[in-house]
Amino acid sequence: VILSKNGAAPSYLIRGNETLRIEGHSLPLGIVKQISPDCFQVEVRSKDVFVMCSDGADEQMIQNWMSCRSVSELKRTVEQCLKQQNKKDDITVIVAEIL
Secondary structure, three states, X not given: OEEEEOOOOOEEEEEOOXXXXXXOOOOOOOOOOOOOOEEEEOOOOOOOEEEEEOOOOOHHHHHHHHOOOOHHXXXXXXXXXXXXXXXXXXXXXXXXXXX
């Protein structure tokens, strides 16, 4: 699978007990007219979990999410965290499990 990434916020691949931080250096969409996304080739396996978030999610939130032990716990924790936020910056989070 080829991942194409724009923007400063890192994405994460959780595989078992390992977490891979995927960082790009391209500018976010909408900042410039011509985009040059960072592309990564990743071998995807069943039960891999991708977590992608916007720059509104801070490092403390993300570290809390990454400590979850299951996908269902991760989804619940992200949802509860976002419901409690009172930030002016928007936060978007996608949690996707490969079946």
